[in-house]
Amino acid sequence: MAVIAEPIAIKPVSRFRFILDRREVLETILVAPAILYVLLLVGLPLLLAIYYSLSAYTIYDPTWKFVGLTNFEQIVDNPTFIQTLTNTFIFTFGSQLLGLVLGKFGAFVLLRPFAGRKIVRALIILPFAVPVALATIAWRWLFDSLYSVINWTLIALGLMERADVPNWLGTPWLAMLCIVIINAWRFFPFAIVIFLAGITAVPQDIIDAATVDGAGFWRRNYQIIMPMILPIVAIGLIFGIVFTFTDLSIVFLLTNGGPVGATSVLGFAGFQTGIVSGDVSHGAAISLFMLPVLLVVVVLMLRFIRRREI
């Protein structure tokens, strides 16, 4: 800290320095590059996406003809799209619910100190740390139609015959279950860490006071701790919802939307239509169905950030 006390040589003052010494000017200059970058490469594309969805733009016919809501009408009329939308909701809320339940129990287990807790925590965090694309490939191998280790175990335990083992990724509802499970698996470590961060931040004296007042284990848990950590959990959940609702990689790498579109989700459908088939306007319109959900989530997020107590 001695450095700080050393006098710094006074240099001749230029006009330029004067401007930089005005706090607001300097702050604006410092923050400008980041904001410009984000405006140019997030804000502008977002507006462009909205415009695409209202135009007849394809990569083969790059006209900017305005067609109003026609694209949206055509999409909604398509029964496959309704399936895609339903899938997206099942995928998002199914996996988040499962992830939360696992996360709550996991946090409960990890709360208690025991030998090797650090290693256990490092192992449990793996699904969230490892790039999801790589983990999904590992799961694809676990669910392989012929060499699935899950099926091997079922057979070895005598629960099933080789003839009637499930074809995980080839049966529509099983494939759907698989993507839900993989996403829940990916997010539960995140939920654990969020719960742990919340619970350890609850002041011990509040818990002690409740105990003295006669609150038992369940009351302490559900009437004291849960309400207090709710804002933090909500923020974590919001992240989970956003990243799941808009996800493409799990479905793309595990089932490629199949069998016959049974696991298609919004992000995947937008990719297939807009990039693979080159129908940019319809692709953009499909992706824009994410926007209402994102807006709701953002509003909730702002409220929880303000209301946070711990």
Place this chain on the structure above:
Amino acid sequence: MPRTLNKVIGEALFFLAVAFFVILAAFPFYWMLITAFKPNSDLYNVTNVPFWFNEWPTLDHVEYLFSQTLFARWLLNSLIIGVCVVAITLVTAIPAGYALARMKSRKGEALGIGIFLTYLVPPTLLFLPLSRIIADLGLQNSLWSLVLVYPTFTIPFCSWLLMGFFKALPVEIEEAAIVDGCSLFGAFIKMAIPLSVPAILTVVIFTFTLTLQEFVYALTFVSSSDQKPITLGVTTDLVRGDVFFWGELMAGALIAAVPVAIAYNLFLDRFISGITGGAVK
């Protein structure tokens, strides 16, 4: 006596729960590891017990990756992308985080939250217009497109993280420097930055892991094999037609995953406090 019995049962249940979570989380990675080193004759024999090596482990798959595929090139591509994105992120996010933290009034916080919220705008909403922008810039099918696009999510996240850090840094240190004749900008460069090296290190690691984890933009913008980053190369190039080369796939995934997993574990707590917004307090 029933008391000790209860305690023993309790302990057993507890460690059973621990084991359940560890197996649930880590089994796919164990499976990756074991597949990567199993010879094919062992791998594709359904009568073998799959959980352990029935024949001697082999390095064939790893060797194949480095000699017959562009695996080394993908690693290099990811390194180039990572380093460039880290540089762009540091140059923009450090000043931004600092300015946001030091802004008087609620403007700073509002602006900070605004930047952070752009982190939530998903790639699957932006990839269509961005691919057009990238084509206009002549970057299609090149790893430089990813260098351009990845800062759109690293800058918001890192500005937010750094804002939280700079807020915790006592402003008196900079004020003292200013009294000693330092300019406002000088106080930022000579005082605030050197004191925030740990936070900057966190940002470097996170930016790097975020670039390694990204998949959607890479899939959309890059289709030439020699331009792919590691995650995309492993997951799309090692599958020929409909044939999956599981040994090579798992070896590649393992090599790509290990560094990210280690980095993540080291910096997890900071990441969480960043995400839950320890920053605004």
